[in-house]
Amino acid sequence: MTTSTRTDRARFIAAQDDQVALHWVGENGEAELYTMLRLQELTGRAAQALVAAGVGEGDPVEVFLPTGPESVVVALACERLGARAVTAPEGFSEWSLRDRVLADGARVVVTADYADVDGVPTALKSMVDRALRSCPQVGTVLVVHRTARPVGWVPGRDLWWHQALATSGRHRRSVLTAAASATSSSSKRR
Template sequence: MSGDQQGRGRWSGPADVLTHAQLLRLGEQAGATLRRHGVNSGDAVAVQLPMCLESVVVTLACLQIGARRITLPLGDNPGFVRDRLNNCRARVVVCADACEMDERVYPVKTSLHRVLGDCPDVRTVLVVRQLARPVPWEPGRDRWWHEELRPRTLPPRPYPGRMSDMRLDDDRADRLVFDDPLSGRSSDDSDHGWGDGPAEDAADGNLMRLINERPPHHI
């Protein structure tokens, strides 16, 4: 996963190279983990991570289950973090143990731990190991991300392909701000990207459909 977790140094960033299918599979595992901790469509998931593989995986997981990703800033902003957590009423927070920022180590989990005493809605904190630093810990609430995501058998899909039996909100975020490039041709197209015509429902604009398809060459 991240650099130090694989023993490859202290750089806060992804150390693995994944295929598209592997990344989607991680997103499914993370989505199943969030659902196991009570996250449903429309719920908020607070994320306090640097740019790393886990941050991308959490975003995919939120899209998979229709949850809202709420980004918490890194840095000395305890009041802002507290207010944002209380306003969004997130029950699950994903954070780093620590990260390097502006050439210094910032204790993400330690800072968050002080704030959570004023955030009664938070029930679960999933901690991503970035720098392997000692962190304050509350048993029953705090869990290691890599332990929660360790390979396990996902429940079988009740429908073929990407269909789901989970009810998703019609106004979820991935349907609000996405303009589907597959719905039309670009000026440099000699075909429809990879030779496949645009899907009949392309005008609906679905972000997860684009992620799961090979993009046209001009994106």
């Protein structure tokens, strides 16, 4: 890539920073707008959090989240790293989730504390905890905080999503380097 091509690409990307990339409206009517820049920043932080949890190229990340901004960010972060985001529908039973985690060999699960499933508050994290009793390979569960309800916690394994992203924001340069490496490796295979 020539210097002028890189400069043109950088200008194009910078011009898109304020463009709305995601407009999310939740079941309760709450709404959020995510600009390209914000989505890129969150994706970088999420990718770093996944790297810190041991995720690398080709690794599965089990995603047991309601549809929302975090599910988009996890998918983009996995793509950036060359990892596989494996989505388990929130309607899954704990046994189906357990079987999926075991079959995929996931060592990282991303879930939410609670979600509204067909208008009924459902304790996703509790379902994950029960499912993971038979999945000793899972070393990290990243939990998106959605409600003020109490949630069970496994010390050393569970981490709040927002805390993982806040911590990883300080290490963004290393994830960009890892992502560039993963991208160049995967593009060589295609």
